[in-house]
Amino acid sequence: MSKTISFHLQKGGIGKTTISGTLACQSALEGHTTLLIDVDPQGNASSWFCKSELKWELADVLQGFCFFTDAIVEITKVPNLFLLPTFGIGGSLKKYAETKIADEPYVLQDLVHELVTSFDRIILDLSPGLGKLERSALIASDEIITPMTPEVFSLDGLEIFIDELEKIRKNLRSSVRHEKIIINSFDGRIRQHKEIYEAAMSGSFEVFKIPVDPAFRKSQERNIAPQLFKYRGRGLKPNTLRAIEKINDKIWR
């Protein structure tokens, strides 16, 4: 059975795109047909995996200008990985989100319902914020997983998100699950990181951590999956790889 996951917190800079892209790659590398939908008007996930110029993007599919099969591209460097892109330049997702999506909040949900017959796993990469586009994407998902960095603004962000999500569930009649958090850029040598991790473990969330690793940024610069990135024989740290494998193993159940 297909599953759709959004990685979201309205705060910026906590690793939404990095985690969405990395886990999409991990799922695909393990043999599952995986679709990454770029729901960020800035289109960072798209520019990470796709260098060539394309004709169609997500906003075109949502507005009925093309079929989803026209817009979805296969990422040849990562077997089983597909991308429904958004153009950062010349794209229309931002304008669509500002003008039309308010009238059709279930448009992404409808699209996902069509896509689940073609893909084992779907990941939505969202932009920071909690506007109409993000809300529409959240209710299109089976589960939301919150990435956060171990610092106080992320904690504030999570508190706000929990509160807002309750309203979204009620207002949009959604039963989307929110039971997992990923503490990103975790450094076990820093006391603040350990304290936040321990506090998180005591709550009801299932908590994962991804260690701080410069290979993520480098792989994005070179338009490659972090798992396949190697520079002078060095790629992701073994700890990071293990963390990604563990998360990938748990989140699709």
Place this chain on the structure above:
Amino acid sequence: MALKKNTTIEENEDSVSAQKAKELFKKTTKKKKENKVLTTFSIEPSFKSELEEMFADMGLGWAAGIRFALREYIKKYRE
């Protein structure tokens, strides 16, 4: 005047973020799983067979079926 070390501050005191994290995640603490209590009631055999058949179709045994049905009833009644 030179800055003087404050020796009254406890070194092991929680940082602001640790306090915030504890406060936030305390709100989301797991509900403890309760132990079940045994309860009995009488029921007409024909009605029992009818229910057992329906629960079996749903893949549920007698007790699980009764619990499920009652939970569903509570949900609907509250709505």
